[in-house]
Amino acid sequence: MPRPTLRSALAALTMGAVALAPTVGLGAGPSLPSATDAQVAQAAAAGLSLDGADPTRVFPDPIINGDFLQYTAGTLGGLAMPYLEGLDELANRYSVTREDGAGAFTHADICTYVCDLMEAGEIQVLDARGAIVDDDGVRKILSAGGRELPVVTLTAPDSADHPVEERLDLYFSMSIHGSERAGAEGGVRYIEDLLIAFEAEQLGEEPLTGPKVLTAGDPTNPDYAEYSVTEVMQSARLHFIAPNPDGWADGDRNDGRGLYHRGNDNGYDLNRQFPTLGWHNSGGQQYNSGNENETKALQAFIEDYLGTPQGAADLHGEFADNVLLAIMFPAGQFDPLALQGQYRLAEAIKHNVNTSVHPGAAGLLATIGMGEVQPAEYHTAYDAIGYDDSGFQGDYLVQQGILEMDHEYILSNLAPSSVFVPELEQVHVDTTRALLDATIALTLKAYGVGVDVPAERADRRTPGLDYTVDMDGARIGYVYDPETITDEDVENEPPFGLPQADYASTNMTYFEDVQTVMANVTMEPIEDVTTADLSTFDRIVVADDSLRIDDVDGWAALEAWTRAGGDLVLTDSALQALEVIEAVPAGSVERVTQYAGEISEVDRDHPLLDGVGGIIRQTYFEVPLGYRMNTAPAWFVDADAWTGDVAATIGATTASMDLIVTSTYGNATDDVVLAGGEPTLGTMALDEGRVTIFGAILPDAGNVGPNTHGLADYAVTYAGNGILMNILKGL
Numbered sequence: 001m002p003r004p005t006l007r008s009a010l011a012a013l014t015m016g017a018v019a020l021a022p023t024v025g026l027g028a029g030p031s032l033p034s035a036t037d038a039q040v041a042q043a044a045a046a047g048l049s050l051d052g053a054d055p056t057r058v059f060p061d062p063i064i065n066g067d068f069l070q071y072t073a074g075t076l077g078g079l080a081m082p083y084l085e086g087l088d089e090l091a092n093r094y095s096v097t098r099e100d101g102a103g104a105f106t107h108a109d110i111c112t113y114v115c116d117l118m119e120a121g122e123i124q125v126l127d128a129r130g131a132i133v134d135d136d137g138v139r140k141i142l143s144a145g146g147r148e149l150p151v152v153t154l155t156a157p158d159s160a161d162h163p164v165e166e167r168l169d170l171y172f173s174m175s176i177h178g179s180e181r182a183g184a185e186g187g188v189r190y191i192e193d194l195l196i197a198f199e200a201e202q203l204g205e206e207p208l209t210g211p212k213v214l215t216a217g218d219p220t221n222p223d224y225a226e227y228s229v230t231e232v233m234q235s236a237r238l239h240f241i242a243p244n245p246d247g248w249a250d251g252d253r254n255d256g257r258g259l260y261h262r263g264n265d266n267g268y269d270l271n272r273q274f275p276t277l278g279w280h281n282s283g284g285q286q287y288n289s290g291n292e293n294e295t296k297a298l299q300a301f302i303e304d305y306l307g308t309p310q311g312a313a314d315l316h317g318e319f320a321d322n323v324l325l326a327i328m329f330p331a332g333q334f335d336p337l338a339l340q341g342q343y344r345l346a347e348a349i350k351h352n353v354n355t356s357v358h359p360g361a362a363g364l365l366a367t368i369g370m371g372e373v374q375p376a377e378y379h380t381a382y383d384a385i386g387y388d389d390s391g392f393q394g395d396y397l398v399q400q401g402i403l404e405m406d407h408e409y410i411l412s413n414l415a416p417s418s419v420f421v422p423e424l425e426q427v428h429v430d431t432t433r434a435l436l437d438a439t440i441a442l443t444l445k446a447y448g449v450g451v452d453v454p455a456e457r458a459d460r461r462t463p464g465l466d467y468t469v470d471m472d473g474a475r476i477g478y479v480y481d482p483e484t485i486t487d488e489d490v491e492n493e494p495p496f497g498l499p500q501a502d503y504a505s506t507n508m509t510y511f512e513d514v515q516t517v518m519a520n521v522t523m524e525p526i527e528d529v530t531t532a533d534l535s536t537f538d539r540i541v542v543a544d545d546s547l548r549i550d551d552v553d554g555w556a557a558l559e560a561w562t563r564a565g566g567d568l569v570l571t572d573s574a575l576q577a578l579e580v581i582e583a584v585p586a587g588s589v590e591r592v593t594q595y596a597g598e599i600s601e602v603d604r605d606h607p608l609l610d611g612v613g614g615i616i617r618q619t620y621f622e623v624p625l626g627y628r629m630n631t632a633p634a635w636f637v638d639a640d641a642w643t644g645d646v647a648a649t650i651g652a653t654t655a656s657m658d659l660i661v662t663s664t665y666g667n668a669t670d671d672v673v674l675a676g677g678e679p680t681l682g683t684m685a686l687d688e689g690r691v692t693i694f695g696a697i698l699p700d701a702g703n704v705g706p707n708t709h710g711l712a713d714y715a716v717t718y719a720g721n722g723i724l725m726n727i728l729k730g731l
């Protein structure tokens with residue numbers, strides 16, 4: 001059901017219910033910026049939802065509020081109440097303890113939830129810093145700058161039919177980077193949207209801004225989900241937190257320094273503090289250490305209080321981009337079922353944003369000089385913003401098993417910083433509404449809320465998602481490598497006195513995991529190719545160095561089997577075997593190190609790309625595998641030596657800033673425009689058989705370290721896994 005976009009509240013505005021100043025604020029100075037009547041009308045004509053176009057709200061929409069929301073109390077900052085006072089007012093209006101049952105709001109300092117659960121040593125550290133204070137009998141954990149960290153929870157009153165303890169938990173991080181305001185601007189408005197709608201549903205009334213239904217994706221798609229606000233509130237607890245009050249308050253008109261800041265008042269980037277798989281930087285930012293007050297509290301809330309939520313969203317902002325919203329897959333080790341859940345969530349968010357926000361927003365933003373803005377698209381973080389790193393909150397969340405995506409809003413960063421542009425912030429808010437609707441609705445469906453779950457899916461992590469790949473009777477073997485990469489052999493020890501996690505990494509785990517979503521298949525490890533009956537297999541995979549390149553007898557056996565009609569799959573360093581089996585001349589296969597595992601010059605019409613959507617570039621995540629920037633291995637074949645078809649190459653240059661992306665609604669196209677690429681993905685006939693190569697997908701992990709929190713076994717991206725599944729199907 002599409003959500004209404006033009007609200008009756010606009011009539012009240014244009015009749016003079018609110019006095020609107022005729023200027024757009026420049027963000028630093030004593031004046032109170034506000035939107036004009038013409039800007040409100042322009043936003044409405046563009047199709048923006050304006051759910052908050054009601055001046056009686058605690059947090060009116062940006063297009064009428066006239067400024068950014070303020071953390072600090074004072075006389076400046078638009079119509080909205082300052083954040084903390086505004087939360088108190090929401091409690092007055094919509095408390096879950098309301099006698100009529102029409103409230104769903106709770107807010108409390110994060111200490112309320114975690115201080116009794118945290119380890120004694122962590123509490124002692126916070127106490128020693130003065131970070132735990134007593135405020136009229138209420139203990140609070142303060143940020144580095146001494147500011148409060150309230151958690152907002154939305155859920156219906158407890159009931160026998162819908163007990164609170166049985167509800168799902170979803171966690172929403174609003175602007176962990178203080179200079180990226182879109183997440184907080186949108187998240188706070190969305191909180192009030194849900195409260196207004198829930199109250200109206202309980203009282204049998206229609207709110208000024210119309211009824212609200214949460215939908216996810218295309219109604220014609222089997223994954224489509226739709227829930228009323230009451231159904232959501234009775235099925236889930238929605239937890240919202242602005243984790244970086246310092247960076248926010250720094251840009252306040254009343255008490256700030258004029259510019260929002262990325263980090264907290266200690267200067268630390270909180271989005272590098274979380275314990276994630278793979279290498280981390282032991283420099284001044286203390287990556288992966290969880291050392292800051294804010295991240296200590298957040299980890300305890302997520303792990304100890306919530307016990308790992310089911311769904312999440314991490315809301316960020318970036319500089320100029322050519323897409324309205326970059327929907328980003330977090331990095332980690334994800335089996336095909338987990339990747340499929342992320343893909344379906346990404347598709348639902350993309351549909352919501354591109355049908356309800358982009359059509360009007362693109363034209364509206366063009367009027368303020370932003371040029372052409374393409375629809376939302378999904379990618380990895382590297383594909384979207386051009387870099388990876390360790391300690392990301394989003395990576396930490398998904399590595400806990402949470403269904404989550406990260407989001408980068410166009411122009412919500414150092415540009416425009418504290419310069420307030422009503423039209424732009426309205427677009428950010430409406431984009432948040434669309435993406436959070438999709439996140440909540442899809443997560444509820446994934447976990448079976450209101451879904452008839454077949455018995456065979458009952459034990460799955462996301463039983464509400466139907467995903468099985470018919471392999472059409474394929475008989476697949478994979479050469480088994482018993483060796484593992486362990487913490488005992490890591491070259492660099494953990495910094496900061498952190499303990500070393502145990503790990504034993506092997507890419508063989510992928511072949512065990514992939515079978516959990518396959519049907520009509522036989523898949524077996526081959527421990528010795530010289531003694532095994534290879535004729536029982538249609539397809540054999542050699543991943544990286546699972547068969548050592550100097551094993552002459554082993555490769556001779558595989559060559560004979562392939563030339564007789566077998567389908568041999570070589571990944572990563574196993575491409576060297578092309579020379580051994582005389583498929584290409586000696587010296588034709590080379591190794592290169594890249595920023596990440598990536599491909600270029602993708603041929604979307606090739607069968608190996610069948611069904612793979614989004615931006616296709618990064619094929620494996622390098623950070624969880626222990627590879628630092630520009631050390632991720634990839635293999636390719638000289639173009640003059642390769643006689644087969646080419647599905648993708650490794651470009652002449654693969655520097656992240658050389659990426660040129662165009663996007664159309666439905667599919668991305670022309671992912672990388674580079675020349676001089678060498679084949680890394682493709683197929684080639686070999687007598688009666690075939691060889692398929694994929695030079696950047698399943699490398700053994702690197703072990704330079706420090707890998708304090710462990711190493712992944714494998715780290716295929718959604719795109720990489722989609723291609724690999726097509727290879728295993730023999731496309």
